[in-house]
Amino acid sequence: MIKSNNEISYYRSIDAIFCALTTGVKIIVEDKQCVQGNAFIDTRVFDSYELVRQVRFRFHLETVLNCLNIFGVPLDPVTHEPLPTNVAVQIHYRENQTHPLQLYLEEDGVITECLIKVLDDTDTIDFDFQTENIVSKVVFKASGFKEALSEIDLKADCIELFITQDVPHFRLIANGCGGSTSVDITQDSPVMDTFLCTEPVHNRYKTQFFQYILRA
Structure with a gap:
């Protein structure tokens, strides 16, 4: 129970x-x-x-x-x-x-x-991250990361993510019709628990995916 x-x-x-x-x-x-x-x-x-x-x-x-x-x-x-x-x-x-x-x-x-009533099982995504292939790994405190997300425009079309070995280490940029907003988090920030970066990472995601984080 x-x-x-x-x-x-x-x-x-x-x-x-x-x-x-x-x-x-x-x-x-x-x-x-x-x-x-x-x-x-x-x-x-x-x-x-x-x-x-x-x-x-x-x-x-x-x-x-x-x-x-x-x-x-x-x-x-x-x-x-x-x-x-x-x-x-x-x-x-x-x-x-x-x-x-x-x-x-x-x-x-x-x-x-x-x-x-239960339904037949279906396959789910298998995030099989191979340790030897990981070029970056960042772990945040949930509350701190949510606060960081609140500082950028979540109505933008997409969000760019940058992870680098140099300052600012972690950056989010929201790009929309009205311009862009960004937030930086360095590896010595109290918000960040773990930081690993062996080579620069730059990816772009739909803003919708980050909105899920705020609602989790």
Whole structure:
């Protein structure tokens, strides 16, 4: 059993992959086979976790989110941000294509049972990064990187990413019709946890992909 806070995902309208592993539960969502989001719930988060064998199946994400929010989401009266709830949820699944995913939610003695049809599994992107081929690796503190993204124009058409061995080390440039905005992060910045660069990197991405980061 796990105590669950209500969260809304940006990927509500698409399918997700549920992976039950010996180390915990992994949820995978993808957008057009080019962007992938992963959420992992460690077994230590659960009050009880029993797994006979590893399982993997596909389900409609919005359906599950609606079930998890069946008791509603309390909001802070001042900030209107979601507040933690005391809803407990049990998840049951038998490895059988005809057997649904079972969710049991309890709040203040009220128990609700949800039966959700699962779908056939589909292949997901395999980001098999070979260590010997990595020319750059940058790890940020999530809150700091989100703040850096807020300083550039996320309505621009695209964002250019530069990683170099020289200062500023990491740069983002947003290019739009109204001009360009940029943000620099050096390797000694408290926002940056890890910096590795063996050769300069310059790539261009759709701004939409960075918007996913802000909504994660």
